[in-house]
Amino acid sequence: MWWGGGSSGKVSAGEEIRSSSSGKKWRIILWYCPYDNHKKDSSGSVVVPPKSGEIYRVIYKDCYAISFDEEFSAEDYLKGTLRFKVSATDSTGYANVFKEWTSSQGTTALSTLNTTAHGGTLSWNTTTPAWTSGY
Numbered sequence: 001m002w003w004g005g006g007s008s009g010k011v012s013a014g015e016e017i018r019s020s021s022s023g024k025k026w027r028i029i030l031w032y033c034p035y036d037n038h039k040k041d042s043s044g045s046v047v048v049p050p051k052s053g054e055i056y057r058v059i060y061k062d063c064y065a066i067s068f069d070e071e072f073s074a075e076d077y078l079k080g081t082l083r084f085k086v087s088a089t090d091s092t093g094y095a096n097v098f099k100e101w102t103s104s105q106g107t108t109a110l111s112t113l114n115t116t117a118h119g120g121t122l123s124w125n126t127t128t129p130a131w132t133s134g135y
Helices: none
Strands: 026-032 055-071 079-085 097-102 121-125 130-134
Antiparallel strands (some): 026 055, 121 130
C-alpha cells in the first residue's frame, strides 16, 4: 500500500500522494493513562499524557502502512482499519518496538527519546506542558 510521504519525504498539507510514490516510514506512539493524570496548560486547551505517574507508552518505529480498508455510507461516519508492518530491529540493530510503564506509586519518569535509538527525539517541556518531537 502506498500511503504517506510525498516528494518531501514527509506528509505535507496540500501535497498529492500517488500510487507511484514510495512508502515512507512512520513512528507510532500510543499512550495509556487514567484521565485524572492528564496534564493541561493554564487555559485547559492543551491536554497531554504526563511524564510520570500511572502511564503506559508503546512506540513502534520504522513502520510501513500496508493497508487501509475504509468503509463509508450516507448514514454513517467514514471509518476504517489501518494496518502497519514493523520489524523487530532496524538495519543497524536498534529495536523498533519500545514499551514503558511507570507506576503512580513511584517517581520514575518516562524516558526521553533520542535520534539514534528511537528514530527521532521526544522530550518533555515542563512549562507548557507538552511533549516535543523532532527527527
